[in-house]
Amino acid sequence: MKILVPVKRVVDFNVKVRVKADGTGVDIDNVKMSMNPFDEIAVEEAIRLKEAGSADEVIVVSVGVQQCQETLRTALAMGADRAILVKTDALVEPLAVAKILAKIAEEEGTNLVILGKQSIDDDCNQTGQMLAALIGRPQGTFASEVVVEDDKVTVIREVDGGLETISMSLPAIVTADLRLNEPRYASLPNIMKAKRKPLSEKMAEDYGVDLKPRHKIIAISEPVTREAGIKVADVTELVAKLKSVGAI
Amino acid sequence: MDVNFTTADLTFQKEVRNFFQNEYPMDIREKQEKGIYLKKDDHIRFQKALYDKGWAGINWPVEYGGTGWSATQKYIFFSESGEAKAPRIVPFGLSMVAPVIFSYGNDEQKQRFLPDILASNIWWCQGYSEPNSGSDLASLKTKAIKDGDDYIISGTKTWTTLGQYADWIFCLVRTDDSGRKQEGISFILIDMKTPGVSITPIITIDGTHEVNEVHFDAVRIPAKNLIGEEGKGWTYAKVLLTHERTGIARVGESRARLNALKELLDNPSNDVHNLSQNTIFMTRLLEVEIELKALEYTELRVLSAISTGKAPGPKSSILKIRGTEIIQTLDELFLEIGGIHSLPYLPDQYCDASDFEAIGPSFAAKTTATYYNNRKVSIYGGTNEIQKNIIAKQVLGL
Amino acid sequence: MDFSLSDLQQMMQDSVSKFIQKDYDFETRQSLVNSDLGYSEDNWKLFSDLGWLGLPINAEYGGIGGNLIDTIFLQEELGKGLVVEPIFSTLMLGANLVQKHGSSEQKTTMLEDVISGKLKLALAHAEGPAAFDITQISTTARKEGDKYILNGHKSVVIGGASADKILICARTSGKVGDENGISIFIINPDQQGTSTRAYTTNDGMRAADIKFNQVILDATSLLGEADTAFNAVDQVLHEAIVALSAEAIGIMGVLIDKTAEYLRTRQQFGNAIGRFQVLQHRMADMFMETEQAKSMLYFAAIEMAENKTNAKRAAKMLKVKIGSATRFVGQQAVQLHGGMGVSDELDIGHYFKRLTSINTLLGSKDYHLNELIKIPAIRQ
Numbered sequence A: 001m002k003i004l005v006p007v008k009r010v011v012d013f014n015v016k017v018r019v020k021a022d023g024t025g026v027d028i029d030n031v032k033m034s035m036n037p038f039d040e041i042a043v044e045e046a047i048r049l050k051e052a053g054s055a056d057e058v059i060v061v062s063v064g065v066q067q068c069q070e071t072l073r074t075a076l077a078m079g080a081d082r083a084i085l086v087k088t089d090a091l092v093e094p095l096a097v098a099k100i101l102a103k104i105a106e107e108e109g110t111n112l113v114i115l116g117k118q119s120i121d122d123d124c125n126q127t128g129q130m131l132a133a134l135i136g137r138p139q140g141t142f143a144s145e146v147v148v149e150d151d152k153v154t155v156i157r158e159v160d161g162g163l164e165t166i167s168m169s170l171p172a173i174v175t176a177d178l179r180l181n182e183p184r185y186a187s188l189p190n191i192m193k194a195k196r197k198p199l200s201e202k203m204a205e206d207y208g209v210d211l212k213p214r215h216k217i218i219a220i221s222e223p224v225t226r227e228a229g230i231k232v233a234d235v236t237e238l239v240a241k242l243k244s245v246g247a248i
Numbered sequence B: 001m002d003v004n005f006t007t008a009d010l011t012f013q014k015e016v017r018n019f020f021q022n023e024y025p026m027d028i029r030e031k032q033e034k035g036i037y038l039k040k041d042d043h044i045r046f047q048k049a050l051y052d053k054g055w056a057g058i059n060w061p062v063e064y065g066g067t068g069w070s071a072t073q074k075y076i077f078f079s080e081s082g083e084a085k086a087p088r089i090v091p092f093g094l095s096m097v098a099p100v101i102f103s104y105g106n107d108e109q110k111q112r113f114l115p116d117i118l119a120s121n122i123w124w125c126q127g128y129s130e131p132n133s134g135s136d137l138a139s140l141k142t143k144a145i146k147d148g149d150d151y152i153i154s155g156t157k158t159w160t161t162l163g164q165y166a167d168w169i170f171c172l173v174r175t176d177d178s179g180r181k182q183e184g185i186s187f188i189l190i191d192m193k194t195p196g197v198s199i200t201p202i203i204t205i206d207g208t209h210e211v212n213e214v215h216f217d218a219v220r221i222p223a224k225n226l227i228g229e230e231g232k233g234w235t236y237a238k239v240l241l242t243h244e245r246t247g248i249a250r251v252g253e254s255r256a257r258l259n260a261l262k263e264l265l266d267n268p269s270n271d272v273h274n275l276s277q278n279t280i281f282m283t284r285l286l287e288v289e290i291e292l293k294a295l296e297y298t299e300l301r302v303l304s305a306i307s308t309g310k311a312p313g314p315k316s317s318i319l320k321i322r323g324t325e326i327i328q329t330l331d332e333l334f335l336e337i338g339g340i341h342s343l344p345y346l347p348d349q350y351c352d353a354s355d356f357e358a359i360g361p362s363f364a365a366k367t368t369a370t371y372y373n374n375r376k377v378s379i380y381g382g383t384n385e386i387q388k389n390i391i392a393k394q395v396l397g398l
Numbered sequence C: 001m002d003f004s005l006s007d008l009q010q011m012m013q014d015s016v017s018k019f020i021q022k023d024y025d026f027e028t029r030q031s032l033v034n035s036d037l038g039y040s041e042d043n044w045k046l047f048s049d050l051g052w053l054g055l056p057i058n059a060e061y062g063g064i065g066g067n068l069i070d071t072i073f074l075q076e077e078l079g080k081g082l083v084v085e086p087i088f089s090t091l092m093l094g095a096n097l098v099q100k101h102g103s104s105e106q107k108t109t110m111l112e113d114v115i116s117g118k119l120k121l122a123l124a125h126a127e128g129p130a131a132f133d134i135t136q137i138s139t140t141a142r143k144e145g146d147k148y149i150l151n152g153h154k155s156v157v158i159g160g161a162s163a164d165k166i167l168i169c170a171r172t173s174g175k176v177g178d179e180n181g182i183s184i185f186i187i188n189p190d191q192q193g194t195s196t197r198a199y200t201t202n203d204g205m206r207a208a209d210i211k212f213n214q215v216i217l218d219a220t221s222l223l224g225e226a227d228t229a230f231n232a233v234d235q236v237l238h239e240a241i242v243a244l245s246a247e248a249i250g251i252m253g254v255l256i257d258k259t260a261e262y263l264r265t266r267q268q269f270g271n272a273i274g275r276f277q278v279l280q281h282r283m284a285d286m287f288m289e290t291e292q293a294k295s296m297l298y299f300a301a302i303e304m305a306e307n308k309t310n311a312k313r314a315a316k317m318l319k320v321k322i323g324s325a326t327r328f329v330g331q332q333a334v335q336l337h338g339g340m341g342v343s344d345e346l347d348i349g350h351y352f353k354r355l356t357s358i359n360t361l362l363g364s365k366d367y368h369l370n371e372l373i374k375i376p377a378i379r380q
């Protein structure tokens, strides 16, 4: 069985982003970029499935600029087997990504695609769902547990106020939630090995899909700045303070 | 222009020197020499020795039991005390709250408080700073609400030095928040044993417990504890601050430390890293010596202005800034001579009088603790940035 | 000309940085500082699993074969977390010396154990008068028959309490000041005649003073050949300056971020204090100091890694720059936090404390400046 894991290069979650002066986006010059944290969880899950003998190969794919290669190397260092970089300098929306992923899933004949539930830059929470629709396969979103048995995958989903267990027949789409697993740290020997793992480069145009954005960004603004905190001595003072600001 | 002491001054100097050599408890002197931290009781015994000598009220008028010393005499006293490595007088009672009481308090307050302060019977601490009011002290929020013959105090004071020992705390509190923030502040005295007062320790980076947070949870204080007029607390505190600058430069103490450093350099078993042959180190030592000499004269100029009846004014900020810079530079030089032996953390060696086997030369362990602890001197009493703001604004008109 | 990081360096940095963020926050670090051992054996095992303990060790002994430049990125990230595990003493001092001076059998057995996390090392080089220059040591190992008799006192042996084996610099021949006649002995901490006094250091790390009184050692305790260890030790200590400085760079980066953040949020006089221009300039100065120090780090790391003629001079120059940068940035980070800066509860003071130690370790700024005056650069 082959597992496909799309990994997105995003601004590192520790970075406090600043909105560009013209309000068209956030400034990512000289900003640390990392793998989308939910995608790390997805990669980890795929590797665990492989280690448990449920899968034979883990393929990672990233759509974007040349530097997405670093993100792919990180996934390879974690334990993925091979990587595909789909190069484009254009802004790709979830629909475009989903279309490319659909092509790759078909080409590679993957049985399972594990995505992050959302990426921390655009917070769309769409790619997995769109992909499922495009290829007409079942989806288990917000997964907190994934078990593969024969041609079935059982997914425990984090739904509001509880858990839902669903069983789907493969091929299927899963999107990873935060509590699915704790991703491993890449070890140095694996980082070294990752250098020798295959990474193929494609152009987005190679897939012959329409990548045109469907949205126009009107404005991006900073959240209101946090006010300075205060120190309270004890619970009584805390409660009094919360009351005085109308929080309780 | 004359910086020579008169015969009377010289006699006085001898007397002071003799006091610091022979007349205060020797066990305290010994601790000071060995660099062991003093306990509460040591401070009190030292100050009582001063009191017995009639020297406790250095800045006090004679009518309240003060020394009535001239500026020169005060200078001599602090120089000698510093050079003798005598303990510093804990300032909160004798030199901070007392002047406010004798300048602005009523007769009843003077009689009630001053004798016990003079005799060091009561330990005071200073409740000015708050978590959100440090440099911007006038923004303080601890509330005092009039209720019949009492005030009800609520709020938090912080960085309260040696509050854990204190019997009383003098506070700046807000009695009015309608007008300018400086105008609604009052000066009030609070017995630490009053119900609703509680204290939590703050440990500093040298690992010691020197400062605290003091909480007031609807503490009921008799209105007669308010000093002077309601709403004038800020004025009292400020007047006090600019007049209370004798000794702030700590020239005597720094000179003593400089001399101690030179003595260490003279002794190869202390100067294990052979710094006396290190041009860089010796250059730094010389520079601080020169700066210290300059500061000594700057202090003399300020003192002479006072003795000719002028207020010291904002120029005295120089004494705080340069004085603390010199202290901190000396700390660095001590750290250097401590060398690798300054690395072990051995608080027992300086927190406790018990005999303790040192690692390397015995002075070394404390050098780091002192370096860490003295980062405070450029922060407390108005940070050095604030002192520079004062010079820029009030002296230079910027 | 390319200062960008290699894939290995970048990914290692990411991996260490993730570890610090997820598993090594300040509270965790402080609980380790206050624990009996002073660090975590579980972390040590993890470091081994992640291959960090093999980073500077050659591939032929099972290591990653990273060079000095690679190690600075590990050290920089570890600095950001004020990591207390004895990596510096085991790898940068101990293993590095074994690799440079050990016999091939010693290298094979000891380095393998280091990589697998079984062997922690410490290097006992310093003595009062010989904090950096080992020709000044007075610890001696007198040859008697086929034994050596070791006498002396080593001060502030970093990681000395947790080490499974300690490498001792001792004089086997010649006189104080000679480069010839320095040897290294490998001893167990519980060796008869050895007394160890362990303590916490002022930055929350651990060290020990170790005394030797007529310690009888077999010739097999010698690391490599007798009398010839000077060059290897001197090289290791200069490389260690680079590694230690990298840690300082990590710390200063954190202090700048945290102080800038504090200046943006702390309100006084109705403004964030970061609005006061004097503090803006102070922070700009802190930033420039750190960048200049980082440039010196890269300069010295490259010179040392490539064994250039003036490499050791470059390491000394680095230590001087690190000395002034750490002092300024550390002190100002505290100052700009006001009272909070000196409170033990906040991490700022602890970063400041580590920077203070870094200036003292391996020769202070004053020491190296004075040395630089004495040793002119070799012109090419």
Ligand SMILES: Cc1cc2nc3c(=O)[nH]c(=O)nc-3n(C[C@H](O)[C@H](O)[C@H](O)COP(=O)(O)OP(=O)(O)OC[C@H]3O[C@@H](n4cnc5c(N)ncnc54)[C@H](O)[C@@H]3O)c2cc1C
Residues within 6 Å of the ligand: A160
């Ligand atoms: C006030 C509020 C607060 C919440 N806060 C949180 C929170 O903090 N964190 C969190 O994780 N979740 C929160 N939720 C729950 C979260 O929003 C739900 O997960 C979500 O509303 C449903 O997601 P879904 O993907 O199952 O929706 P879908 O099933 O995909 O439905 C999306 C939309 O499709 C349409 N639709 C679907 N089925 C039908 C139908 N049968 N007929 C007609 N239209 C249909 C509706 O327009 C529907 O809104 C909150 C919900 C509410 C109401």
Ligand SMILES: Cc1cc2nc3c(=O)[nH]c(=O)nc-3n(C[C@H](O)[C@H](O)[C@H](O)COP(=O)(O)OP(=O)(O)OC[C@H]3O[C@@H](n4cnc5c(N)ncnc54)[C@H](O)[C@@H]3O)c2cc1C
Residues within 6 Å of the ligand: B125, B126, B127, B128, B129, B131, B133, B134, B135, B136, B158, B159, B160, B161, B162, B211, B376, B379, B380, B381, B382, B383, B384, B385, B386, B389, C266, C268, C269, C273, C276, C278, C279, C335, C336, C337, C338, C339, C340, C342
């Ligand atoms: C060890 C210690 C003991 C103390 N003891 C006492 C005590 O007994 N009683 C008491 O009441 N208080 C005490 N203090 C408190 C001390 O007075 C305050 O810490 C000090 O006033 C600074 O306030 P802050 O800590 O809130 O710093 P902040 O005011 O928050 O200052 C943070 C930084 O901003 C700078 N800054 C602020 N405003 C400006 C400006 N306008 N221009 C330029 N720079 C500015 C400061 O200089 C500082 O570097 C003590 C403090 C310490 C550290």
